[in-house]
Amino acid sequence: MDLIHSISENQETPQPFYLLDLGTVERLMHSWKHSLPTTKPFYTVKCSSNPALLAAVASLGANFNCASQAEIETILGLGVSPDRILYTNPCKAVSHIKYAASVGVNLTTFDSKGEIEKIKQWHPKCALLLRIKIANDHTSWRPLGTKFGVLPDEILPLLSEAHLSGLKGCVCGSFQFGMPPKQVLNIGGGFKDNSLFSEIGKTVNEAIKDMEAAATAPLSVMAEPGRFFAETVFTLVTNVFGNE
Structure with missing residues (x-):
């Protein structure tokens, strides 16, 4: 509180500001590594692009x-x-694809x-992750099934199309089908820093073990947490100008 008062009193013009708790960021990363030790977190930049937060999660x-x-x-x-970096927009402008190729971002999502x-x-060197439409996600806080992803009967044709095009195609989502397991699985986002996270981790880890047991090649698992790292690390400090 002394720090907040000091910053506020030294402002020439009172303005609201955010405080970032780097200790909380570190705690969240520790929690992630403890509950999902084999799942690589790919922080969703659009959730919060605060430079200090980005630098913190990068350093961790x-x-x-x-x-x-x-x-x-x-x-x-x-x-x-x-x-x-994972380039996750499944519908990209050509200029952005060219840029990704020029800087060596060689993994992206697609659904068409x-x-x-x-x-x-x-960008012929780019590897692809096929985004699967999530069934029955109407109860999700941010349902994405109406925006992104393919239906089950579209999976094999699109993976085949990617293969015929000379591109490397993998699966992005939780879906099993009659093909050998792929090397990359992206389980997406939707994680929150709450009491359920450790239980979710146990369920995910058990599923990963089952997939690894059936796999013919090493399995790499990634996820796309956003609010997990951004939701609880900021405190908004503002001034009260009236009390009526």
Whole structure:
């Protein structure tokens, strides 16, 4: 509280501001590594692009989920290597695809044949993650099933199309089908820092073990946490100008 009062009193013009608790950021990363030790966190930049938060999670080993050229530029500006960036927009502008290719961001998501054609032409070295439509997500805080993802009967045709195009295709989502297990699984986001997180971790870890037992190649698992790292680390400090 003394720090807050000191900052407020030294402002020439009173303005609201946020305080970032770096200790909480560190605690959250510890919690993630404890509950999901084999799942790599790719922090969702659009959740909060506060420079201090981005620098903090980067220093703690997080990777990044970027949805645009501007977000990629921001993360690269922190000194983060491009192989720690997942380009998650499934419908990208050609200029952004060209930029990703030029800086070495070589992993992205897709959910359509048109996106395969664009990536083949402008970024043929890029590997693909197929985004699966989440069934029955109407109770989610941020339902994405109406915006992104493919239906079950579209999975094999699109993976085949990616293969024929010479691109490496994997699965992004939780879905099993009659193909050999892929090397990369992205379980998405939706995590919160609450009492359920450790239980969710146990369920996810058990599923990963089952998949690894059936896999014919090493399995790499990633996730896209956003609010897990951003929701509880900031405190808004503001001034009261009236009491009526």
